[in-house]
Amino acid sequence: MPPLRNTPAQYGLVSQFFHWAIVVLVLFQFTWAWRIDQADGFRAQLELTTQHKTVGMLVLGLVVLRLLWRVFNRPPPLPGNMKGWEQKLAGFTHWLLYGLILAMPVSGWLYTSAAGYADQWWGPVNFPALIEPSDSLQDLFGAVHGWLALTLGLVALVHLLAALRHHFLLGDDVLKRMLPIWKRNSQ
Numbered sequence: 708m709p710p711l712r713n714t715p716a717q718y719g720l721v722s723q724f725f726h727w728a729i730v731v732l733v734l735f736q737f738t739w740a741w742r743i744d745q746a747d748g749f750r751a752q753l754e755l756t757t758q759h760k761t762v763g764m765l766v767l768g769l770v771v772l773r774l775l776w777r778v779f780n781r782p783p784p785l786p787g788n789m790k791g792w793e794q795k796l797a798g799f800t801h802w803l804l805y806g807l808i809l810a811m812p813v814s815g816w817l818y819t820s821a822a823g824y825a826d827q828w829w830g831p832v833n834f835p836a837l838i839e840p841s842d843s844l845q846d847l848f849g850a851v852h853g854w855l856a857l858t859l860g861l862v863a864l865v866h867l868l869a870a871l872r873h874h875f876l877l878g879d880d881v882l883k884r885m886l887p888i889w890k891r892n893s894q
């Protein structure tokens with residue numbers, strides 16, 4: 708098992724936990740958005756939407772903790788044989804992904820606030836409305852939430868393909884060092 712903190716050779720368990728937990732929850736969010744669309748009847752839609760909002764707020768909490776952990780834990784440097792532009796592109800994609808997984812729940816929260824439904828999550832725990840109810844802002848943030856989701860889906864797909872390229876075509880450690888089952892021998 709890797710250590711808790713990042714090392715120059717691999718991501719530590721805490722960074723890995725944040726990475727994979729958020730991947731699973733984001734997949735859950737897309738699946739639930741689809742199920743809301745397919746659901747028959749108002750009650751079924753309301754129940755699924757409440758679950759989508761609750762899990763989305765969990766993502767928000769995890770992303771904030773993840774970014775704090777990231778500040779105090781430098782990621783392992785990319786392999787030295789990667790070209791300068793490849794390294795820059797990887798760094799840019801990673802910050803774009805951080806931005807998107809933060810913007811998704813925030814736009815969802817603004818969306819439900821504008822719709823007047825901000826305060827019914829986590830059972831007894833209510834989150835405050837961020838803004839006053841407004842039809843035009845509801846439409847705006849609903850559209851923003853949808854476009855951000857599409858962008859996240861596309862960027863995550865490119866990121867997935869890049870990880871697979873590293874593993875299968877370049878044969879380096881970039882994918883393995885994000886996996887909890889792998890520990891570099893010399894570390």
Ligand code: HEM
Nearest residue numbers: 733736737740743760763764766811812815816819853856
């Ligand atoms: C990582 C977090 C999230 C992801 C990936 C996500 C993803 C999505 C996606 C893909 C849709 C469908 C968009 C469309 O059809 O245009 C959607 C709809 C929606 N999301 Fe999120 N979401 C997240 C967080 C949140 C949060 C935190 C809230 C509210 C607090 C929220 C509230 C909603 C609502 C109300 C809808 C509309 C559902 C309907 O069709 O009636 N989302 N979300």
Ligand code: HEM
Nearest residue numbers: 729730733777782801804805808863866867870881882885
């Ligand atoms: C919702 C989907 C995903 C998001 C939001 C996401 C986000 C991120 C972010 C922000 C980083 C940078 C970590 C850092 O250095 O600070 C990262 C790294 C990484 N991700 Fe993802 N990821 C997603 C899906 C995936 C998938 C499906 C795979 C796998 C096959 C994957 C494999 C990796 C690997 C291998 C790294 C480490 C890259 C390196 O060593 O520099 N990710 N991911």
